[in-house]
Amino acid sequence: MADSYHHGNLRQALIDAGIKIINENGEENLSLRKVAAACDVSHAAPYAHFKDKEELIEAIKDNVTEKFMEKLIEAVEGKPTADAAIIAMGRAYVTFFSKNPDYFIFLFGKQNITAHLKMNREYKGDYPPFLLLRRMYLLHLEENGLAKTVEEQEIDLIKIWSIVHGMASIACMKGVKSSFNWNDIDERLLT
Amino acid sequence: MADSYHHGNLRQALIDAGIKIINENGEENLSLRKVAAACDVSHAAPYAHFKDKEELIEAIKDNVTEKFMEKLIEAVEGKPTADAAIIAMGRAYVTFFSKNPDYFIFLFGKQNITAHLKMNREYKGDYPPFLLLRRMYLLHLEENGLAKTVEEQEIDLIKIWSIVHGMASIACMKGVKSSFNWNDIDERLLT
DNA sequence: CGGCTATCTTTACATTGTCAAGTTCAAACA
DNA sequence: TGTTTGAACTTGACAATGTAAAGATAGCCG
Numbered sequence: 258m259a260d261s262y263h264h265g266n267l268r269q270a271l272i273d274a275g276i277k278i279i280n281e282n283g284e285e286n287l288s289l290r291k292v293a294a295a296c297d298v299s300h301a302a303p304y305a306h307f308k309d310k311e312e313l314i315e316a317i318k319d320n321v322t323e324k325f326m327e328k329l330i331e332a333v334e335g336k337p338t339a340d341a342a343i344i345a346m347g348r349a350y351v352t353f354f355s356k357n358p359d360y361f362i363f364l365f366g367k368q369n370i371t372a373h374l375k376m377n378r379e380y381k382g383d384y385p386p387f388l389l390l391r392r393m394y395l396l397h398l399e400e401n402g403l404a405k406t407v408e409e410q411e412i413d414l415i416k417i418w419s420i421v422h423g424m425a426s427i428a429c430m431k432g433v434k435s436s437f438n439w440n441d442i443d444e445r446l447l448t
Numbered sequence: 449m450a451d452s453y454h455h456g457n458l459r460q461a462l463i464d465a466g467i468k469i470i471n472e473n474g475e476e477n478l479s480l481r482k483v484a485a486a487c488d489v490s491h492a493a494p495y496a497h498f499k500d501k502e503e504l505i506e507a508i509k510d511n512v513t514e515k516f517m518e519k520l521i522e523a524v525e526g527k528p529t530a531d532a533a534i535i536a537m538g539r540a541y542v543t544f545f546s547k548n549p550d551y552f553i554f555l556f557g558k559q560n561i562t563a564h565l566k567m568n569r570e571y572k573g574d575y576p577p578f579l580l581l582r583r584m585y586l587l588h589l590e591e592n593g594l595a596k597t598v599e600e601q602e603i604d605l606i607k608i609w610s611i612v613h614g615m616a617s618i619a620c621m622k623g624v625k626s627s628f629n630w631n632d633i634d635e636r637l638l639t
Numbered sequence: 640c641g642g643c644t645a646t647c648t649t650t651a652c653a654t655t656g657t658c659a660a661g662t663t664c665a666a667a668c669a
Numbered sequence: 670t671g672t673t674t675g676a677a678c679t680t681g682a683c684a685a686t687g688t689a690a691a692g693a694t695a696g697c698c699g
Contacts, residue, residue: 306677
């Protein structure tokens with residue numbers, strides 16, 4: 258790695274440094290200048306790679322979302338039924354944020370669930386985790402021979418997502434964590 | 449009002465100015481100095497009333513929450529059954545934020561649903577809207593002769609809250625608003 | 640009336656985002 | 670091979686912001 262950025266991969270280095278700062282000191286301590294300093298470059302160097310702070314943060318978000326998606330996909334793989342896959346996804350969802358509460362605040366801090374649900378907008382194309390859930394959900398309908406209108410589907414999806422997201426919120430709280438058990442809600446997720 | 453603060457109610461004036469700024473320009477444009485300027489006082493004047501920016505924001509939040517509570521209480525009053533009251537609360541919840549999307553971002557921006565659910569912590573005592581919901585929910589159990597453990601109750605409450613909150617998220621989005629109808633979910637709220 | 644205290648002002652400073660102008664250096668080109 | 674060119678980076682500057690310290694002011698209590 259030596260001095261491999263300077264000319265090389267400063268962009269990724271900035272993202273990594275940003276993630277580290279968020280993990281160690283929370284998002285409120287993230288500043289362009291600190292990120293730059295962490296990479297041993299001048300305070301204006303990031304502007305060669307990002308239009309502004311917002312764009313850096315967006316890049317970090319994408320990066321974290323990728324890590325998130327890995328866990329979700331991992332959870333879904335090899336499950337016998339769509340129902341099992343959805344349950345597993347929910348568990349992975351809660352587990353991921355329960356292990357990285359700072360990511361939760363960071364990802365959904367400003368936009369909230371909204372970020373999740375702005376399906377065809379802003380998040381160029383679609384929010385990957387939501388896409389995955391929808392795919393599993395459609396499979397679930399198919400496997401169980403259910404027919405629903407698109408509106409009904411969206412409502413179901415929102416309902417599932419909201420519950421899981423709400424649980425993740427709680428899982429991120431230190432005190433409540435122990436008194437709450439994901440398994441309690443399994444069977445109520447798909448009704 | 450004239451020059452009635454200067455010596456009088458600067459504290460409330462700062463809060464009002466803060467709310468106005470948030471409504472007109474969003475939370476990201478809220479600065480201590482702007483709030484002070486809007487009240488025609490020096491930029492350090494707020495420090496006589498608030499420890500720091502965080503405390504001002506917290507005060508504004510409390511103020512907005514009060515307005516929110518008024519609507520919720522209004523919705524609940526005079527309803528024949530607890531079930532009807534809960535449904536009405538949900539509607540009022542969505543309606544309130546759908547009319548004031550900036551409040552949604554402001555109230556739940558950083559803390560998310562978490563803010564709602566940190567029942568006995570941080571929010572000195574209890575979060576009023578959640579208290580109201582719990583009261584209605586307990587009434588609902590009573591009216592329908594249902595017996596549940598405290599854990600089961602909390603799960604139900606979280607579930608209800610998550611769904612409503614998720615819907616409010618969507619209601620705050622400009623594009624999706626029209627395609628979504630609160631009534632669709634009424635009967636699924638209490639199951 | 641004199642002083643105390645809360646309220647407000649002034650001044651100062653560090654942090655931060657951003658811009659503009661310069662520098663460097665590696666790769667493309669002549 | 671020598672030159673050029675453009676991206677990556679540095680330096681220096683500026684305005685906005687949060688906050689601390691010290692002073693002013695004025696209403697109230699003794």
